[in-house]
Amino acid sequence: MSDTATLPGPAPAGKNDSDDVLLRVDNLVAGYIPGVNILNDCSIEVGKGELVGIIGPNGAGKSTLLKALFGLVKIHSGTVTMLGQDITGMKANALVARGVGYVPQNNNVFPSLSVEENMRMGVYLKPKTFAERWEFIGDLFPVLHDRRAQRAGAMSGGERQMVAMARALMMNPSVLLLDEPSAGLSPVRQDESFLRTRMINKAGVSVIMVEQNARRCLQVCDRGYVLDQGTDAYTGTGRELQADPKVISLYLGTLAEDVDAGADAPKADAPKADAPPAVTPAAAGPATVTDAAAPDTQTPDTQTPDAT
Numbered sequence: 001m002s003d004t005a006t007l008p009g010p011a012p013a014g015k016n017d018s019d020d021v022l023l024r025v026d027n028l029v030a031g032y033i034p035g036v037n038i039l040n041d042c043s044i045e046v047g048k049g050e051l052v053g054i055i056g057p058n059g060a061g062k063s064t065l066l067k068a069l070f071g072l073v074k075i076h077s078g079t080v081t082m083l084g085q086d087i088t089g090m091k092a093n094a095l096v097a098r099g100v101g102y103v104p105q106n107n108n109v110f111p112s113l114s115v116e117e118n119m120r121m122g123v124y125l126k127p128k129t130f131a132e133r134w135e136f137i138g139d140l141f142p143v144l145h146d147r148r149a150q151r152a153g154a155m156s157g158g159e160r161q162m163v164a165m166a167r168a169l170m171m172n173p174s175v176l177l178l179d180e181p182s183a184g185l186s187p188v189r190q191d192e193s194f195l196r197t198r199m200i201n202k203a204g205v206s207v208i209m210v211e212q213n214a215r216r217c218l219q220v221c222d223r224g225y226v227l228d229q230g231t232d233a234y235t236g237t238g239r240e241l242q243a244d245p246k247v248i249s250l251y252l253g254t255l256a257e258d259v260d261a262g263a264d265a266p267k268a269d270a271p272k273a274d275a276p277p278a279v280t281p282a283a284a285g286p287a288t289v290t291d292a293a294a295p296d297t298q299t300p301d302t303q304t305p306d307a308t
């Protein structure tokens, strides 16, 4: 037997070896109302230390997927496992204790509390770990130490997003679920948001990031999924998805000219038999959304307290 015969072959695009899988979702069916499924046979996974992006048209079920993973939406069938253990249908508190962090798109800080108080709320399940985790946050986002006494509601949208991420990190999650961290921010602030997500990931936290800004998302993520009508329509590395003609025409709109550099990349996984539905580039156009983003449209004090 040759040496190479004993070596594992390359993993298929969009897959991790089972030992490397942190969170795995199999054939998830979930929704808000009995009989109305928003997620339909949705399967994704995130490996240890991986940054996974989820893109797709409005209403595809991206936020619903994150909520289902965080115990906020009823799962009708399918399974969610973390390090091989079944966590399907667990409540948010139990999931936080197991290492799942979640940052919703809105209402994700306590605006009337200071930065430090927000961090204390983040670690309320383990108050004794505050000092250690606050130090970790200071290494990652030094500005939050400088601004520890500032009221979160008086910060800019980008700064509040940082507070929200830091608050979720206080519980030392293994995986962080981020719902549209760059939404509502100016292009410069969006860049910072993507950089922050990368920094968090480089610090050892696996990340599942839902993003409207599809191109930037695919640029920074290790792997991506295109969610459409509640199912994982396409998957592959970020580079593969950026270069896949179907993904470009259906979901990335006019971005074809921007991905010339990746044109030689292999194609992403074939779509599922029942996917994708027709979505016009105009409807999906993340470039339009990005380009039209108003500067830091989240104004201070527009948020309400949120206890998630």
Ligand SMILES: Nc1ncnc2c1ncn2[C@@H]1O[C@H](COP(=O)(O)OP(=O)(O)OP(=O)(O)O)[C@@H](O)[C@H]1O
Residues within 6 Å of the ligand: 032, 033, 038, 056, 057, 058, 059, 060, 061, 062, 063, 064, 065, 212
């Ligand atoms: N609380 C709710 N109760 C009932 N239906 C809901 C609820 N929230 C969302 N939905 C429905 O679920 C579907 C998917 O919504 P979801 O918010 O998950 O989409 P999305 O992919 O995150 O979209 P967007 O890009 O606009 O954020 C939509 O049809 C939406 O109307």
Ligand SMILES: [Mg+2]
Residues within 6 Å of the ligand: 062, 063, 064
């Ligand atoms: Mg959403």
